[in-house]
Amino acid sequence: MTGWNFKHGYFVLNMRKSLSLLIIIVALASGAAIAEPQQRTKVPRIGYLASASGLGPLEEAFRQGLRELGYVEGKNIAIEYRLAQGKLDRLFDLAAELVRLKVDIIVTPSTLDAFAARRATTTIPIVMAASGDAVGTGLVASLARPGRNVTGLTVLARELSGKRLELLKEAVPRLSRVAVLWNAANPDKARDLEETELQARALRLRLQSLEVRAPNDFESAFRVATSKGAGALFTLTDALIIAHQSRIVDLAAKGRLPAIFSEREFTEIGGLMSYGPNDADLYRRAATYVDKILKGAKPSELPVEQPTRFELVINLKTAKKIGLTIPPELLVRADKVIK
Known part of the structure; x- marks a missing residue:
């Protein structure tokens, strides 16, 4: 009788250990399954820094470019708009604000806007939608190899x-x-x-x-x-x-x-x-830079492109x-x- 109790207790103990181990495995698997969708649903935030007073057709062209690449504002991408209303000192403050928000990328419509963003951060990628002389102002080392955290498109202002x-x-x-x-x-x-x-x-x-x-x-x-x-x-x-x-x-x-x-x-x-x-074309193309950077490309290695239309x-x-x-x-x- 005593032998039977020993064997029975040993059997019950093993069963309890196995059940505990099973519970731990299930819990870990469930946690991983929950964490994975949470990681996948992280919504990137784009900062949009402009000297202008309001948004218009060009910003809509940029959003259209994002939509064509599968990004829908308010769903799988967020855009933080910061407009300086033509005030230079305000522009630099807004650039610093976007940096504090830890946005993933800053998009700028002009050379001056890009300059303000570049002064605020050397690490957050900056995409110029329509820059002037990005090389002459020191924003990039060259059009072919920008070399820093700034890239995007130029409007060939002087050449034209x-x-x-x-x-x-x-x-x-x-x-x-x-x-x-x-x-x-x-x-x-x-x-x-x-x-x-x-x-x-x-x-x-x-x-x-x-x-x-x-x-x-x-x-x-x-x-x-x-x-x-x-x-x-x-x-x-x-x-x-x-x-x-x-x-x-x-x-x-x-x-x-x-x-x-x-x-x-x-x-x-x-x-x-x-x-x-064609400025609308440039702004749509700026969205492709955002897409590439979000997928892991480095702005320093993305050539600055010129207008084609x-x-x-x-x-x-x-x-x-x-x-x-x-x-x-x-x-x-x-x-x-x-x-």
Whole structure:
């Protein structure tokens, strides 16, 4: 009887050990099964840092690019928008705020925005949607190998200055003096002005610099342009210029100044002409950088890409309003004519 009790107790003990071991295995497996979906459902956060006052069609183009790659805002990706309302000091504060939020990537619309983000972090990847001179400003070491935490797309601002001046001279054959409106508070634009001056000399055009630093500078700048006999207007676009595009277009029309811009949005609201990259295409392509970085690519090894699509837009209604006849040979080359 005693032998039977010993064997029975031994059997029960083994059963208890086996049951305990089984419970532990099941618990570990369940925990792993729970943890795995939690890891898979981690939603990446993108910081969007801009000098602008609000969001518009270009930001929608960026979101469209994300959707085409399978990212839907509010579902499997989050975007933290930070807009500086045209205030430079606020821009740097917002860049630091995004760094404190530990966003996965910062997307910037312009060189100045990228510069603010780069000053705030050397580790969080930064994607430029439409930079100016990223090499000259030190944002990247080269277009082929950026070498740092910044990459993205360039708009070839300086390279296209000569082409815009050519188009302006073709539209106004007797043109000799061009007023150049630019934001002197933006360090990137001083280099743009130098390049534009070189191109102007080759075309036998004289430039008149119209420096602005704040919104209340525009009226006085246009008064100087008309008083000194400027025959046309050329803009070096940045966030300040874009934020006040309606005002600039109205002032150009009031002064009967034929104007050329780099963004088609200016022409669509009443500017005379625009020539430049298709910005919506650039913003959509910026989404591919976000996708690659989220999948493990290093920004230092992703080459900075250049525009592939350019467009000339002419507003005939504006031409008529300011008493200008656009040559037919120029009209036929336009990608879009607003009538």
